Amino acid sequence: MLENENLESRIVKSDYKILIVDDVMSNVLLLKILLTNEKYQVCTANCGNMCIEQAKAEKPDLILLDVMMPDISGFDAAQILKKDPETAHIPIIFLTALNNPSDLVHGFQVGANDFLTKPFNKEELVVRVFHQIKLVAATRIIEHQNEELRATISNRDKMYSVIAHDLRSPMASIRMVLNLVVNAMSPDIIGPELFELLDKANRESEDVHDLLDNLLKWTKSQTGRLNVVRQDLDLNDIIPGVVDIFEMIAQTKKIDLKYQGSSNPVVVYADNDMLKTVVRNFLSNAIKFSPENSSIEITLSEEGDFAKVSVRDHGVGIAPDRIDSIFKKGETTYGTGGEEGSGLGLQLCADFARKIDGDVMVESTLGEGSTFSVLVPLKK
Template sequence: MEQNLESQINRSDYKILIVDDVVSNVLLLKILLTNEKFQVCTANCGNMCIEQAKAEKPDLILLDVMMPDISGFDTAVILKKDPATAGIPIIFLTALNNPSDLVHGFQVGANDFLTKPFNKEELVVRVMHQIALVAAKRMIEKQNEELRATISNRDKMYSVIAHDLRSPMASIRMVLNLVVSAVSRDQLGPELFDLLDKANRESEECHDLLDNLLKWTKSQTGRLTVVLQDLDLNDIIPGVVDIFEMIAMTKKIKLQYQGTPMKVRADNDMLKTIVRNFMSNAIKFSPEESTIDISLSKEGKFAKVSIRDHGVGIAPERLGDIFRKGETTYGTGGEEGSGLGLQLCADFSRKIGGDVMVESTLGEGSTFSVLIPLIS
């Protein structure tokens, strides 16, 4: 891979700073590297090297160890302490071959050594190796920058879509709910009533998706604040269940709630979002004239809210990834789901110090649960 990268490198794009107090050494290195098409700048002492490194911003420094003002090792220490020059790789030029000198060189920031006297082939190989690493780093930084821009634009798009559509969708949803509850099949006729009922259910699904999308975007971009407070589940869960009574009635599904006072520490909105998503899925994947059981229990230091349906169930191979892998699914009435809701539930449950779990038997139903820390 490195060889392929080296073949793609335009050497004239890279600058090398040569530092040596011996003029003949500088001239020799300059001729060799210029012939290899590199840009070259020079310095004849450690202090000049530091000035040139800041001014020229070279991609690589060939640094002599033995110099009259400050040594190459001390020069490297100064370069590595300055953020403006710390990232520039250094190849030390030295006649020293004592292992302790090599160790010290690497300790002060050497990327490689070139022992004097050196030959052209060895020089070019060692220089190209460092330049290839610089090129790879630049490529990664560019890709990361492009990726960050893409993610930022994506999150902005998600947020705008969800935020701008959520309000009008909520109005449509409310109007359809009122109309469906105010008219009967006999008044409108079977075909028109079925169309209205379908529009009502789809408006619910669309509103829930937009709500999940907005919260997911805020959560992933760090703009969602977790506000933990003391809550009684018996005050929270029945209200969420009541919201779904009308939706459940459209499929003749009976909701059964069993609960006792249970104090927890959680974010009220996040907890309601988790339970709403579990309730929505339970209705979506339950057949008509079935029941959904909502119950509260204790499990160690956690309260457990469970929503059990008697629907289609989940295949065993899907259970392990159900909260991580968003995929399109279809309910018993053809309702479409994106899988985003379950990912959001897992994210929110961990933000409040709990967790989510699922048990399911294919063809018999599923139980989705959320664990919430009890107030000790």
């Protein structure tokens, strides 16, 4: 009720134009006086063909259309208006002396929004016209809000893309330098306090780089600018390369990466970059949530029509109440070394796996560790 009253108070009747169509001049003059007194803009036509011309030229917000006219009927004029994209959205109130139910049904079938029976009551006319104008006003508000929302989303996605793209390259350089420095130094050389700070900076640079990479890909995926390029891939060639990338990172936490491949070719039909992104995120999370001096096992197997890549850690595990939503919510989480995660990576994993007709899954025991797996369709 309050929303309706608020809408009515926002309507300025002089902003709305009504087209009156009737071949009887006295009816046109009466309607024109009534609606002008209500502060509406008014334009007129005296036949069906003129109604169509005026509707295109004047772009009214509402048409009061007589049914019985000498050239073409109001029903025929309405059909023509509703087939034209320029005029299809304009609501129509039929003015008619017909009261046969079949005529009313036909009127609604050709696009009527309402009927007024001649001779019409003045108060009823004003109320019915205002009701249609309220619907027009509400539609305009919704369309305006949708435009603002689309603009906001577009600007947000553009901002995400610019931030991720422009920061990703320099961040990759910083990450590489810090990796090299940390591996070349030791607490004995530069002291334990400085080494700890350097090690912390190294881990944080990894997290920031991963976040920017995920953010860039997620934005492209959400805006439809990320194409799926499927090809035949032997996972025995793909997965070891991904594991090698994380060897140096794992060494900073004294974590042993153990890869167990397959003795036979495991050929899938998938997008190379998307698949690597999923496995990289699984490995990054496994390292992040594993304690020092532990191990992470990466295994490759086949299950029915799918290849399965699993990453198992022996870290903090996941609480049972979070398992079902782990791939849906972008929750901030913290690793065993204080590493901060946005939760975006797992959302991206689920999105990418499904784009290549696969899926993701997780098994976990709190305090014992987790196993994240991605299923990828085998080549048929």
